[in-house]
Amino acid sequence: MNTDHYPHWPAGLPYQLTVPETSVYTNLAISAWRYPNKTALVFYNWQISYSQLKAQVDALAGYLQQACGVIRGDRVLLHMQNSPQFVIAFYAILRADAMVVPVNPMLMTEELRHTVADSGAQVAITAQELITRLQPLMGAAGLQHAVMASYSDYIENITADMPDWVSAPTMVPKAVTEDERIHAWREALEAQCTPSAHLAGPADLACMPYTSGTTGKPKGCIHTHRSLMFTSVTGAIWSGTGAPDHVSLAVLPLFHVTGMQVSMNAAIYSGATLVILPRWDRDAAGRMITRHRVTTWTSIPTMMIDFLSNPRLADYDISSLKRVSGGGAAMPAAIAQKLLELTGLQYMEGYGLSETIATTHSNPVQRLKQQCLGIPIFSVDSRIIDPETLRMLAPNETGEIIIHGPQVFEGYWQDAEKTRAAFVEIDGKSFFRSGDLGYKDEEGFFYFADRLKRMINASGYKVWPAEVEAMMYGHPDIRECCIIAANDAYRGETVKAVIVKKDGSTISAEAIMQWAHDTMAAYKVPRQVEFVDSLPKSATGKVMWRTLQEKERNQ
Numbered sequence: 001m002n003t004d005h006y007p008h009w010p011a012g013l014p015y016q017l018t019v020p021e022t023s024v025y026t027n028l029a030i031s032a033w034r035y036p037n038k039t040a041l042v043f044y045n046w047q048i049s050y051s052q053l054k055a056q057v058d059a060l061a062g063y064l065q066q067a068c069g070v071i072r073g074d075r076v077l078l079h080m081q082n083s084p085q086f087v088i089a090f091y092a093i094l095r096a097d098a099m100v101v102p103v104n105p106m107l108m109t110e111e112l113r114h115t116v117a118d119s120g121a122q123v124a125i126t127a128q129e130l131i132t133r134l135q136p137l138m139g140a141a142g143l144q145h146a147v148m149a150s151y152s153d154y155i156e157n158i159t160a161d162m163p164d165w166v167s168a169p170t171m172v173p174k175a176v177t178e179d180e181r182i183h184a185w186r187e188a189l190e191a192q193c194t195p196s197a198h199l200a201g202p203a204d205l206a207c208m209p210y211t212s213g214t215t216g217k218p219k220g221c222i223h224t225h226r227s228l229m230f231t232s233v234t235g236a237i238w239s240g241t242g243a244p245d246h247v248s249l250a251v252l253p254l255f256h257v258t259g260m261q262v263s264m265n266a267a268i269y270s271g272a273t274l275v276i277l278p279r280w281d282r283d284a285a286g287r288m289i290t291r292h293r294v295t296t297w298t299s300i301p302t303m304m305i306d307f308l309s310n311p312r313l314a315d316y317d318i319s320s321l322k323r324v325s326g327g328g329a330a331m332p333a334a335i336a337q338k339l340l341e342l343t344g345l346q347y348m349e350g351y352g353l354s355e356t357i358a359t360t361h362s363n364p365v366q367r368l369k370q371q372c373l374g375i376p377i378f379s380v381d382s383r384i385i386d387p388e389t390l391r392m393l394a395p396n397e398t399g400e401i402i403i404h405g406p407q408v409f410e411g412y413w414q415d416a417e418k419t420r421a422a423f424v425e426i427d428g429k430s431f432f433r434s435g436d437l438g439y440k441d442e443e444g445f446f447y448f449a450d451r452l453k454r455m456i457n458a459s460g461y462k463v464w465p466a467e468v469e470a471m472m473y474g475h476p477d478i479r480e481c482c483i484i485a486a487n488d489a490y491r492g493e494t495v496k497a498v499i500v501k502k503d504g505s506t507i508s509a510e511a512i513m514q515w516a517h518d519t520m521a522a523y524k525v526p527r528q529v530e531f532v533d534s535l536p537k538s539a540t541g542k543v544m545w546r547t548l549q550e551k552e553r554n555q
Contacts, residue, residue: 002383004395005375005444010238010364017378019233019406023200023225024265025094027232028054031271035244040268042275042292043084044162046154050271056088060147061095062193067183068123068145072097073205077116077124077143079103079134081278082254083166085149085185087264089125090254094225095195099205101220102255106539109133114217115210116142118413127151128172129165131182138181148172149185151278161287166278202226208413209257211354220413221354230406231358232265234378238362239348241296241323244271249297251277251285256540258327261358262298272296280541282307286316293320300328301335302480302541304347308338309479309502318343327351327359328542330371330448330466332473350374351446355409355422355432361446371470373438373446380405381429384440387452390424393439398449398464401438402431437464454545456485456493461523463495465545468524472497475515477505480535484549486528497526498548500534 009015020026028050031040036051048056064070076093078100080086093100101119103112105127115121116137122144126134131148138146151166152158158167176182200206206225210218236242248267252259267274275292277284280303288294299307304326307313324339325348336347350362351373360382363374376382380403384393387400402424409432411419423430437449449464456463465483472481480500488494497516501507509529516525536544 001381002376002444004440008364008367008375008443008445011366013237013378015378017234017237019229021202022229023094023198023202023204024206024228024232025057025091025198025200027229027265027269028057028091031244031268035271038244038271039273041084041087042273043154044166045159046084046156048084053088056189057091057095058195059189059192060088060092062195063147063183063188063191064092064096064098064123065195066193067188067191068147070096070098070123072199074098074123075101075119075121075205075208077101077103077119077121077126077134078255079105079112079124079130080127080149081105081151082250082259082276083127083149083151083278084154084276085125085127085151086254087268087274087276089147089149090260090264091268093125094200094206095198097198097200097204100207102207102209102260104253104255104539105130107133109136113137118217119208119220123147125149131172131176135176135179135182138179143181145181145183147183147185147188148176153186161284163278200225202229207260207357209255209354209357219415219418221357222410222413223357224410227357227407227409228261228265231261231352231356232269235262235359235362236266236270238359238365238377239296239323239325240365241266241272242270246270246272246295246322247275247292247320248272249275249277249285249288249294251280251303252298252300253540257352257354257358258298258540262325280306282310283312286310286313286318289320290317295320295322297321297324299324299326300541301326301331302329302537302543304331304339305335305480308335308342313342321345323348325350325362327373328540330470332470333370334474336370346370351448353434355434356403356405356407357409358407360403360405360407363445369445371447373448375445376403376405380407381431382446383426383431384438384446385424385426387433387437390426392426395442396439398437398439400452401434401436401446402426403434404429404431408432456483456495458488458493458495458523459491463524468495468497468520468526471520471524472499472516474519475512477502477507478512479503480543482535482543482545482548483526484545484552486552488527494527495524496528496530496552498530498532498535500532
């Protein structure tokens with residue numbers, strides 16, 4: 001067991017943590033029993049209590065079983081934006097003893113085809129603006145039923161700050177409304193079906209997010225109620241946000257493991273209030289934090305960069321925030337410093353993957369290191385190995401991060417070969433190979449270097465793009481930056497910076513490179529600079545560096 005970090009463990013917390021041996025749905029049932037009249041969800045000007053939330057979850061679960069034929073162990077596709085319906089559907093699927101297959105609402109029909117076929121899902125829960133993407137996949141060996149929601153059903157009064165696609169009433173083609181396989185959300189709830197006895201336990205299938213990895217088609221990550229329960233419970237305890245009077249802002253996509261676990265499931269376990277935004281909007285976030293006195297907000301660096309660069313930031317009262325955390329990429333030092341100056345808060349960075357259903361590492365509350373993944377949390381053994389020889393590496397040596405813990409997935413759905421390749425046995429333990437390069441310092445804190453296959457080899461020097469990106473954010477004219485490899489006749493590969501300037505900046509590429517030369521080692525300095533209006537981002541807000549890298553290689 002790696003225990004280098006124990007001297008910096010959060011005061012008063014145990015090294016190992018026992019979590020409930022029950023289904024994740026039980027967390028909602030208990031919170032509804034404890035806090036029946038407390039606000040569970042907020043969506044613009046609409047709210048629902050915990051007792052009302054449970055009632056709707058149970059009604060939908062009963063409908064899934066009785067009208068759609070869902071049985072224990074079935075996979076059910078969940079395909080919609082952040083909304084109350086997403087939360088209700090997630091827990092209804094679990095209440096029906098089935099497995100949630102959360103999918104990116106940006107996916108088109110052909111992209112969804114693989115997920116439907118691979119998972120074997122015969123039932124989907126989706127939204128009005130997405131139903132036409134799923135309808136071609138219905139029938140034959142594909143989907144047999146779909147429950148379609150309209151976001152406007154959970155809005156009381158339309159206001160100017162609501163996106164049109166949220167506030168619009170149900171508007172779908174006639175062919176959809178006449179399709180008997182498509183069931184209206186409101187009708188499903190009004191049927192008031194009573195679900196059968198809840199049978200799912202810790203070892204039952206609970207959630208299967210799909211991850212693209214570096215090659216091939218997306219792979220389903222098999223998670224049980226036990227692994228979901230672990231990160232739902234541990235995150236709130238570790239960060240000190242587990243009290244029921246916390247108010248959490250949910251703006252990270254709930255189909256993604258961080259939003260799902262750290263925002264949604266942790267809040268429901270704690271009996272806290274979840275303020276939901278369907279998509280990232282810095283002004284909407286400012287208004288929600290101000291209006292609902294949000295205390296905890298899990299974000300990613302690109303969101304925080306955008307939020308803190310808002311010229312209207314002073315219009316909002318963000319003094320209620322007590323904890324701001326996130327991951328996905330290192331928070332640039334300049335942005336973290338601005339957050340500290342404005343709020344007195346340090347950004348709490350952590351680390352996790354789809355295969356670990358969110359957090360495996362996090363910074364301890366009393367020692368928040370910046371640009372740092374933190375230390376392995378409760379019950380987690382994590383190490384750094386040479387990815388080729390599997391040799392354990394010493395502090396400050398860069399290698400692959402491997403993880404053993406209760407939140408690690410069971411394997412990839414119907415893919416024994418990739419599952420075997422994803423694990424390595426060391427000291428009698430099975431460790432998941434993250435595919436991420438990192439190192440740990442003398443105190444046992446882990447740092448991200450890069451993805452295993454993203455390294456730039458410039459004349460034999462190893463350049464980690466994430467490290468260079470973090471330094472580039474120190475330039476006052478850079479709003480966003482992505483570092484990629486460019487071909488170079490002399491060096492083989494060289495460093496290229498793709499940059500979004502701050503509004504009004506007239507900085508030149510030459511000036512950027514000169515600044516970098518004065519800031520970092522010569523082999524890390526970008527030899528090429530390209531200015532763009534925006535960087536490509538995934539639905540979770542992460543910069544899609546592979547898209548830029550492939551474009552560069554195809555030039």
